[in-house]
Amino acid sequence: xxxxxxxxxxxxxLFALPAAIYMLVFVGYPMIQNFILSFKNxxxxxxxxxxxxxxxxxxxxxxxxxxxxxxxxTAIINTLIFTVVSIFFQFFIGFGLALLFNKKFKGSAFFRxxxxxxxxxPVTVAGLLFKFMFASKGxxxxxxxxxxxxxxxxxxxxxxxxxxxxxxxxxxxWIGIPFNMMLLITGLTTIPEEIYESSKLDGANKLQTLFQIxxxxxxxxxxxxxxxxxxxxxxxxxxxxxxxKGGPINATELVSTYAYKLSFEQFQFSKGAAAANIxxxxxxxxxxxxxxxxxxxxxxx
Amino acid sequence: MKRRMVSTxxxxxxxxxLAAGCSSKDSGNSSGGSxxxxxxxxxxxxxxxxxxxxxxxxxQKNMMQDMIDxxxxxxxxxxxxxxxxxxxxxxxxxxxxxxSGELPDLVILDxxxxxxxxxxxxxxxxxxxxxxWDEYMEGPMSSTMxxxxxxxxxxxxxxxxxxxxxxxxDAAQMEYPDENTTWEDFRKMAKALTxxxxxxxxxxxxxxxxxTFQCLQWLYTAGGDYQNIGDGVDAYxxxxxxxxxxxxxxxxxxxxxxxxxxxxxxxxxxxxQNGPWQxxxxxxxxxxxxxxxxxxxxxxxxxxxxxxILGGExxxxxxxxxxxxxxxxxxxxxxxxxxxxxxxQYGSFPPKTEAAQDSYWxxxxxxxxxxxQLDTSIPRGPSxxxxxxxxxxxxxxxxxxxxxxxxxxxxxxxxxxxxKVKEGEK
Numbered sequence: 144x145x146x147x148x149x150x151x152x153x154x155x156x157l158f159a160l161p162a163a164i165y166m167l168v169f170v171g172y173p174m175i176q177n178f179i180l181s182f183k184n185x186x187x188x189x190x191x192x193x194x195x196x197x198x199x200x201x202x203x204x205x206x207x208x209x210x211x212x213x214x215x216x217t218a219i220i221n222t223l224i225f226t227v228v229s230i231f232f233q234f235f236i237g238f239g240l241a242l243l244f245n246k247k248f249k250g251s252a253f254f255r256x257x258x259x260x261x262x263x264x265p266v267t268v269a270g271l272l273f274k275f276m277f278a279s280k281g282x283x284x285x286x287x288x289x290x291x292x293x294x295x296x297x298x299x300x301x302x303x304x305x306x307x308x309x310x311x312x313x314x315x316x317w318i319g320i321p322f323n324m325m326l327l328i329t330g331l332t333t334i335p336e337e338i339y340e341s342s343k344l345d346g347a348n349k350l351q352t353l354f355q356i357x358x359x360x361x362x363x364x365x366x367x368x369x370x371x372x373x374x375x376x377x378x379x380x381x382x383x384x385x386x387x388k389g390g391p392i393n394a395t396e397l398v399s400t401y402a403y404k405l406s407f408e409q410f411q412f413s414k415g416a417a418a419a420n421i422x423x424x425x426x427x428x429x430x431x432x433x434x435x436x437x438x439x440x441x442x443x444x
Numbered sequence: 445m446k447r448r449m450v451s452t453x454x455x456x457x458x459x460x461x462l463a464a465g466c467s468s469k470d471s472g473n474s475s476g477g478s479x480x481x482x483x484x485x486x487x488x489x490x491x492x493x494x495x496x497x498x499x500x501x502x503x504q505k506n507m508m509q510d511m512i513d514x515x516x517x518x519x520x521x522x523x524x525x526x527x528x529x530x531x532x533x534x535x536x537x538x539x540x541x542x543x544s545g546e547l548p549d550l551v552i553l554d555x556x557x558x559x560x561x562x563x564x565x566x567x568x569x570x571x572x573x574x575x576x577w578d579e580y581m582e583g584p585m586s587s588t589m590x591x592x593x594x595x596x597x598x599x600x601x602x603x604x605x606x607x608x609x610x611x612x613x614d615a616a617q618m619e620y621p622d623e624n625t626t627w628e629d630f631r632k633m634a635k636a637l638t639x640x641x642x643x644x645x646x647x648x649x650x651x652x653x654x655x656t657f658q659c660l661q662w663l664y665t666a667g668g669d670y671q672n673i674g675d676g677v678d679a680y681x682x683x684x685x686x687x688x689x690x691x692x693x694x695x696x697x698x699x700x701x702x703x704x705x706x707x708x709x710x711x712x713x714x715x716x717q718n719g720p721w722q723x724x725x726x727x728x729x730x731x732x733x734x735x736x737x738x739x740x741x742x743x744x745x746x747x748x749x750x751x752x753i754l755g756g757e758x759x760x761x762x763x764x765x766x767x768x769x770x771x772x773x774x775x776x777x778x779x780x781x782x783x784x785x786x787x788x789q790y791g792s793f794p795p796k797t798e799a800a801q802d803s804y805w806x807x808x809x810x811x812x813x814x815x816x817q818l819d820t821s822i823p824r825g826p827s828x829x830x831x832x833x834x835x836x837x838x839x840x841x842x843x844x845x846x847x848x849x850x851x852x853x854x855x856x857x858x859x860x861x862x863x864k865v866k867e868g869e870k
Contacts, residue, residue: 191563280693391651392839392842
């Protein structure tokens with residue numbers, strides 16, 4: 144019995160080997176390179192001549208955080224605001240839609256499919272559409288608000304720092320809702336119909352059913368949606384790049400756009416790598432949390 | 445246990461997605477090499493010459509094809525071809541190419557980016573090529589050089605000038621702007637024309653070098669330059685006041701050159717700042733647009749013609765063991781008649797002083813205005829740190845246009861940012 148178990152563990156490692164090799168080559172190697180790069184002084188002047196490249200310790204990191212015109216802290220705060228607000232609305236709207244489309248009514252499958260469009264659309268295209276919609280002159284959002292008398296004068300959506308952040312968050316919420324909805328619907332379908340029937344017999348009302356049965360039953364799905372959502376929202380790039388490029392004046396600068404600007408616009412490769420590593424570290428912590436969560440769920444099961 | 449491990453790995457991949465995406469640049473061993481892709485042999489036993497460009501319009505693509513056909517027919521040793529790389533990704537692709545060695549023989553790139561790539565050792569010295577260096581205009585030429593050596597030749601040159609919609613001026617019974625128009629006149633015109641959904645003036649002030657390209661000339665015309673912001677603070681005053689009056693569109697902060705042009709063509713702008721490459725597009729999409737072009741407004745009645753910023757492309761020869769194909773192609777393009785034909789199709793001006801005097805340009809009132817503006821146009825930089833300068837300078841313009849800072853405060857802060865870049869220059 145014990146021996147058999149041993150063999151299956153060995154076989155298990157064998158099966159995981161190709162994946163592990165793949166990860167080492169395509170994820171591990173660039174990551175390590177990136178870490179090394181972030182401790183050097185590679186920029187436009189030292190790029191070509193490796194003799195001029197030296198290790199500078201943590202100075203790239205300290206400059207990013209404490210330098211005179213350091214905007215990394217701003218970028219991290221912006222990214223956090225962007226992520227938390229996006230996920231909050233994505234989740235609640237997605238959950239509402241999931242509950243709705245989990246009901247079998249005429250056309251429910253069709254409409255569920257239609258809501259997926261915003262997830263299927265390339266993010267760049269969605270970004271451009273929202274850029275047009277939020278235009279301060281002739282943008283449909285201003286026209287709508289004006290005709291509803293919510294505002295007297297057109298708002299300068301992408302020009303005022305706070306409104307620009309609101310605009311990219313709205314665009315991101317719209318894109319992310321279907322992802323939340325689909326994962327939650329999948330969770331909902333795992334709840335056996337009998338449980339609802341028996342709770343009905345016990346006299347539970349709709350709210351009680353929701354809070355006592357539905358939500359506890361799909362807790363794993365909810366936690367996955369939230370952590371995965373956090374990770375992919377935190378590293379969003381294309382949407383913001385298309386809509387504001389981090390502007391106006393860094394109001395929507397995220398860690399990802401800042402890292403890109405440093406590396407590929409200003410050729411400050413080491414600093415860009417350092418900024419990307421900060422992003423990685425934050426997500427790594429979230430990732431650990433997610434793994435712990437999955438394992439806890441497994442133990443419960 | 446296994447599941448734990450697999451899920452750990454999976455999660456790492458996800459989190460690493462971005463970090464890995466930004467990290468594929470190998471730091472050390474990328475210099476000099478890149479000979480792997482160049483000098484290959486094509487089917488007919490000829491050596492291939494691969495050119496990268498970012499040309500998007502039909503006119504530009506046809507120009508490129510005609511030029512390549514012309515070169516291929518002119519000799520039987522080389523066979524040229526070109527590869528399109530999107531402009532938004534261009535400098536990133538070049539950087540990645542240096543790391544991976546996948547590079548063409550010849551690169552056509554934005555003139556102001558060349559200094560950075562020379563510094564990064566992308567281009568090889570072509571000073572010995574049989575090219576008539578003395579015939580080129582000084583500004584464009586300086587952007588292809590470093591330490592007195594040539595790394596390529598200017599390909600096209602242009603600058604921005606003032607477009608005005610004649611119909612809008614006529615309807616308001618106002619005189620068109622001309623070379624005597626001062627900032628004061630310009631401001632009055634723009635203010636008077638801002639009504640009925642029309643804004644007086646707009647340009648591209650997006651937060652990238654595209655914005656710097658359009659905004660920097662105001663600073664120079666006011667008396668400043670890219671290292672002396674304070675001397676040009678009048679430009680900041682003008683911008684902030686005009687934006688506050690509504691006569692300089694505030695949307696410019698997010699506009700690219702095409703955004704500005706689209707708004708001008710659509711009749712939303714009475715005047716715009718833009719370049720000659722827009723002309724073929726305007727002729728095609730809006731043949732009835734009744735417009736004129738003149739030099740940019742000057743500071744005041746006593747000052748000379750306004751400064752403009754040189755734009756345009758350079759050809760750079762990628763450093764490799766055998767650069768003869770790239771040199772042969774540049775020598776072909778160096779012939780004045782070839783250059784003139786290409787630039788007629790392309791919508792820019794040949795970078796040779798004499799070639800730009802072709803009657804095709806001097807007889808056309810619109811083209812003539814650009815030739816006149818070219819006289820007082822200056823290059824950006826050149827500096828290998830130009831991207832960092834550009835970023836600092838454009839942040840200043842955006843702060844002024846969005847009224848985030850007063851002109852004086854913005855000038856002080858931008859000067860500090862520029863000084864810091866200057867310090868970092870080696």
